[in-house]
Amino acid sequence: MKYSEFEKQLNEDKLYGAYLLYGEEEYLKQECVEMLDSLLPEGYEFLNKTVLEGAEAADIYDAAVVAPFMCEKRIVIAKDPLFIKASQNDEDETDDAPAGNKKADKPQDDTVTKLLTTDFSTSIIIIYVRGTVDKRKKVFKQFDAVSRTVEFPLLYPDELIRWITNKVQKEGGKITYPASKMLAESVGGSITAVLPELQKLMAYKKSELIDVPDVESFVSSNVEASVFSMIDSLFSDDKRKAYELLQDMLLSNEQPIMILNLISRQLRLLTYVKSLLNQGVSRAEIQRQLELKSFAANKLFDICSGLQQQWLSRAYAKSIETDYLIKSGKIAERQGLDEMIALLASK
Numbered sequence: 127m128k129y130s131e132f133e134k135q136l137n138e139d140k141l142y143g144a145y146l147l148y149g150e151e152e153y154l155k156q157e158c159v160e161m162l163d164s165l166l167p168e169g170y171e172f173l174n175k176t177v178l179e180g181a182e183a184a185d186i187y188d189a190a191v192v193a194p195f196m197c198e199k200r201i202v203i204a205k206d207p208l209f210i211k212a213s214q215n216d217e218d219e220t221d222d223a224p225a226g227n228k229k230a231d232k233p234q235d236d237t238v239t240k241l242l243t244t245d246f247s248t249s250i251i252i253i254y255v256r257g258t259v260d261k262r263k264k265v266f267k268q269f270d271a272v273s274r275t276v277e278f279p280l281l282y283p284d285e286l287i288r289w290i291t292n293k294v295q296k297e298g299g300k301i302t303y304p305a306s307k308m309l310a311e312s313v314g315g316s317i318t319a320v321l322p323e324l325q326k327l328m329a330y331k332k333s334e335l336i337d338v339p340d341v342e343s344f345v346s347s348n349v350e351a352s353v354f355s356m357i358d359s360l361f362s363d364d365k366r367k368a369y370e371l372l373q374d375m376l377l378s379n380e381q382p383i384m385i386l387n388l389i390s391r392q393l394r395l396l397t398y399v400k401s402l403l404n405q406g407v408s409r410a411e412i413q414r415q416l417e418l419k420s421f422a423a424n425k426l427f428d429i430c431s432g433l434q435q436q437w438l439s440r441a442y443a444k445s446i447e448t449d450y451l452i453k454s455g456k457i458a459e460r461q462g463l464d465e466m467i468a469l470l471a472s473k
Contacts, residue, residue: 129154132276136161144190144241144251146210146269148259149278150446152453153317158278159252165199178204183237190241190249198248205254206450209238209265238265242272256453257446281317286310289317290324294336299328301336308341313349319387349380353388354425360470361429372467382459383452389466390445397438400430437473444469 129149135141136158147155166174174197176189186204194200241251259266269275281289290306309327313320326344327336352371359368375385395416402412413423430438448462457465 127273127276129158129276129278133158133161136165139165141165141250143244143246143249143274144253144269145274145276146253146255146259146266147276147278148255148257150258150280151278151316151318152256152449153321155254155278158276159203159254162201162203162250162252165250166201167197170195170197174199175201176203178202179206181207183207183209183241186251186253187237187240187244190246190251191244194248200249201252202249203252203254206256207253210253210255210259235264235268238268242268242274256450283310286317286320290320293324294328297328298333299331299336300333301327302338305337305341308338312341313384313388316387316391319384319391322381322384349375349384350388353385354392354422357389357392357470358425358429360467361432361473365471368467368471382463383449386445386448386452386459386463386466389470390442390449393438393442393445396426396430396433397435397442399426400433400435400438403427403430404435433473441469441473 132141132145132147141162147158149155163171163175173195178185178189181204186202186207189202190200192200253269261267261270266275287303287306287310290309291301291303294301294306309320309323313323323344327340330344331340352375356368356371359365359371372385376382399412399416402415403409409423409427412418413420416423418426445466448457448466451457452459452462
């Protein structure tokens with residue numbers, strides 16, 4: 127199910143039962159979850175809403191079977207439950223796992239099945255996964271088989287431009303299309319990366335029209351290029367230049383979380399390009415598919431030539447994990463950034 131369909135059902139109060147929410151666009155995912163509060167009468171939210179962190183499937187089921195109090199719905203939000211975390215990291219849960227392991231997981235599997243088959247007409251169960259999931263795993267297939275998975279991917283460039291325009295309009299402001307396009311291209315990646323820069327612009331311009339010169343003045347259009355150059359320098363063993371680029375960005379008041387998001391985006395792109403190269407896809411075809419300019423494409427190919435697919439995949443997974451640790455309050459933004467830079471520098 128696309129997130130737009132999920133949001134439509136939410137607005138029409140047609141949601142019931144269990145849903146698995148996943149994907150890299152955390153802002154939209156969190157926004158949909160927060161919208162669920164509108165289904166509960168004011169003053170009764172704390173009696174009819176349960177938020178669980180790292181719970182077992184049985185805990186989620188027990189919370190969901192409780193009848194709502196003085197309203198029609200009960201909401202259970204389970205963030206990164208144990209059976210999801212296990213399914214992302216434990217290869218024994220794939221369909222070709224040894225029989226012994228499958229047997230040991232049967233009680234958990236049975237409870238997940240109960241979440242999907244019990245008549246939860248008065249409960250909405252949200253399995254909230256930070257980041258992506260492995261679609262090969264059994265638990266994902268269980269949800270997907272009954273159309274209960276909701277993906278929140280990063281927006282395409284044109285979608286991100288529309289989101290920027292709509293966000294400004296909702297806040298009572300105005301922005302030109304070229305300004306929205308420049309902002310999306312300058313920061314890009316995710317709404318999480320774009321939002322801080324957009325908020326700066328809206329705070330400065332208030333109800334006045336935001337145009338290209340405003341974006342040029344208040345948004346560092348070279349941030350993504352600087353991050354890419356920093357990664358290139360790290361992988362080229364020019365650590366001095368890499369740290370100089372990092373310090374320049376921080377001294378320009380670029381937020382560590384935005385730099386991390388751009389690092390994650392570049393690692394995702396590098397991982398994808400490396401995978402295509404390993405599959406024998408030509409450089410020209412990769413450049414065409416990704417709509418890359420020749421200089422950027424050649425830089426990506428040069429970086430990929432010195433890296434292994436497995437290492438790139440691990441580094442990208444680490445960037446996703448770091449993002450989760452920051453957003454869950456377990457580590458500070460700067461600590462997460464420093465750890466990610468140290469990982470890249472160790473290559």
